[in-house]
Amino acid sequence: MRKDVLIIGGGATGAGIARDLALRGVDCLLLDMGDFCHGASGGNHGLLHSGGRYVVKDPGSAAECAVENTVLKRIAPFCIEDTGGLFVSLPEDDPLFADRFKDACRSTGVPTEEIGAEEATSSEPGLNPLAVRCFRVPDGSVDPFSLVQANICDAREAGALALNHCAVTGMTVEDGRIVRVDVQDRRGRLSSPIVPEVVVNASGAWVADVAGLAACTARAGLDQGSMLVTYGRQCRHVINRLREPSNGDIAVPSHTSTVLGTTSRPARSPDDSAVTREDVDFLLRETSALLPSLRGCRIVRAYGGVRPLLGGNGREASRSFSITRGDAVDNLVSVAGGKLTTYRLMAEKVSDTVCDMLGNSSGCRTHLEALGPPADVEGGSIALARLRRKYGRMASSISTSDTRVICSCEQVLRSEVTAVLKTGDALTLADVMRRTRAGMGYCQGLDCTLSVLELMMQGAKMDPLLALREFLREREHGISQASGDQLRQGLLREHVLNGVYGMGEME
Numbered sequence: 001m002r003k004d005v006l007i008i009g010g011g012a013t014g015a016g017i018a019r020d021l022a023l024r025g026v027d028c029l030l031l032d033m034g035d036f037c038h039g040a041s042g043g044n045h046g047l048l049h050s051g052g053r054y055v056v057k058d059p060g061s062a063a064e065c066a067v068e069n070t071v072l073k074r075i076a077p078f079c080i081e082d083t084g085g086l087f088v089s090l091p092e093d094d095p096l097f098a099d100r101f102k103d104a105c106r107s108t109g110v111p112t113e114e115i116g117a118e119e120a121t122s123s124e125p126g127l128n129p130l131a132v133r134c135f136r137v138p139d140g141s142v143d144p145f146s147l148v149q150a151n152i153c154d155a156r157e158a159g160a161l162a163l164n165h166c167a168v169t170g171m172t173v174e175d176g177r178i179v180r181v182d183v184q185d186r187r188g189r190l191s192s193p194i195v196p197e198v199v200v201n202a203s204g205a206w207v208a209d210v211a212g213l214a215a216c217t218a219r220a221g222l223d224q225g226s227m228l229v230t231y232g233r234q235c236r237h238v239i240n241r242l243r244e245p246s247n248g249d250i251a252v253p254s255h256t257s258t259v260l261g262t263t264s265r266p267a268r269s270p271d272d273s274a275v276t277r278e279d280v281d282f283l284l285r286e287t288s289a290l291l292p293s294l295r296g297c298r299i300v301r302a303y304g305g306v307r308p309l310l311g312g313n314g315r316e317a318s319r320s321f322s323i324t325r326g327d328a329v330d331n332l333v334s335v336a337g338g339k340l341t342t343y344r345l346m347a348e349k350v351s352d353t354v355c356d357m358l359g360n361s362s363g364c365r366t367h368l369e370a371l372g373p374p375a376d377v378e379g380g381s382i383a384l385a386r387l388r389r390k391y392g393r394m395a396s397s398i399s400t401s402d403t404r405v406i407c408s409c410e411q412v413l414r415s416e417v418t419a420v421l422k423t424g425d426a427l428t429l430a431d432v433m434r435r436t437r438a439g440m441g442y443c444q445g446l447d448c449t450l451s452v453l454e455l456m457m458q459g460a461k462m463d464p465l466l467a468l469r470e471f472l473r474e475r476e477h478g479i480s481q482a483s484g485d486q487l488r489q490g491l492l493r494e495h496v497l498n499g500v501y502g503m504g505e506m507e
Helices: 012-023 059-075 097-108 117-123 144-157 204-212 277-290 292-296 340-358 382-397 414-422 429-436 449-459 464-478 484-500
Strands: 002-008 028-031 085-088 113-115 134-137 140-142 161-163 166-174 177-185 195-201 221-231 238-241 250-254 257-261 299-309 321-325 332-337 405-407
Touching (some): 002 012, 002 340, 028 144, 028 166, 059 140, 144 161, 144 382, 144 429, 177 195, 195 204, 257 277, 277 299, 299 484, 382 414, 414 429
Parallel strands (some): 002 028, 028 161
Antiparallel strands (some): 113 134, 221 257
C-alpha cells in the first residue's frame, strides 16, 4: 500500500496531524498499535490549560497554552466544559509567588484576575476558607477521548485512512530512506506492507522505540504521573495550588467525577504507569488542603500515564515540544513533548514540515474549521443536546427514541453502544468504554459489562470470556489501591463474577 504519509500513533497529536494533512489534500494513513487515545492522551487529568500553571517556570509553554485554549474552545466546544479555573494560595505557601505569578501571566498573555478570598469561597463553596490570595484564569475541562475521536472522524471525512490495533513491527531503510513499513494488523485488514513517502512518528512515550526501527534516535524523558478519580464533582472550577508546579496541586471537575493530580517520577518504560499506595495517600493529602471535603471522599479509581518530556524528567522539564528529522534517514519526522492543550499546534507545525517535504503549499485550516457542532444548539430534545456534547457530529447517528440505559452509573444508552459498534473501530470492551464511558462509573463495569459484551457478540466473532477477562484486568489496575466503599464495591464485583459467572475458573 502506497501512501504519501504514514502517521504512527493515534493519540491527540497523531489524530491532529492526520486531520491537518487530510484537510490539506495529503493522502495519509494513521496507525495505532492499540486503540486511539489509549496512551498519554487518555491517561491525563483532562485539564484544558490556560497556561497559568507554567507562567513562572516555563513561559514558552504558557504562551502556547494561552493561545490554544482559545482556539480549542472555539473549534471543539462540544467536548469542553468551560469551568474556569482558580489559583489559590494557602498560609503555608510562599507569599512572594503570587506577585510573580501575576506578572508572569501578564507577560505571557494568560488572562488572569485577582479576586478576594471571600469572593472565591462564595463561587467555590468547598474551597479552604483559609485561602490567602486567589486568581481567576480561563482553565477548563476537556474530554480527551471525545476530542481525539472528533479528529479521527474529521480526518476520515477529509480522505484519511485511520486504523487502530495495528502495530508497526519493522522498517526497511534503503539509501537513507524508509522504503517499507511492516505492520501487524489485529483484524487482518492490511494485507501488504506500507510504502510511504514520509513517516511521521507521533507515538508519544514510544517515540524512541519507533525511531529505533529505522536506526534513528528520538530523545524524550519518560515521566509517570498518577491521578485519582473521586465520587462526584467536588468542585465547580479547576482548582490549582498557587505555587511552583508540584505534585498534588490540581483538581479538575469532569463528567460525574473529579480528577485529582498529579505526581511525577521517572518511568522505566512507556508501560510503567502503575499507581502506588503512596501516590494515593499523597494526592489525597495535598489536594484536600485546597478542598477539605476530599478527606472523606470515595476514590473510585486510580490511574497513571507516561509523559514524553523534553530535556529530562520531572517538574524541571519543559512542557513545550520538538520536531526532529531522522538522523539516519531523510523521510522520518518525529514529534515529542507538548500537552493535550497544545496538540493542535503541534499537529500544525508537524504538518507544515511534512508539506515542505512533499512540495505541498497548502496552509493549515485546523484553527479555523470546527471539529463539531456548537456546545448549545437551539432546538431538539434534552437527550440530543446531551449526545451532542458527548459525541459532537456523531450524535446524529445515535437514536434518541431508544431510551434503554445500559450503564446506569454514566447513563449510557444502549443506542450509544450500538452506534459506536457500527463504526467498526471498537474491538474490545475497553474500546467501547473510551467512546461511551460505559464502565467508567462507580461500579467500574459490574452493572454494564455483560450487556455491552452481548451487543458486541451480535456483530462479531469473538471469544466472550477472553474479551471479558481482558477488560476486567484493565479495570483491576485502577482499583488495586482501593479502600473503604470502593474496596467493598470491588469485592462485590469479584464475588459476583467469580460466584455467579465462574470467572475464577478462568485462571
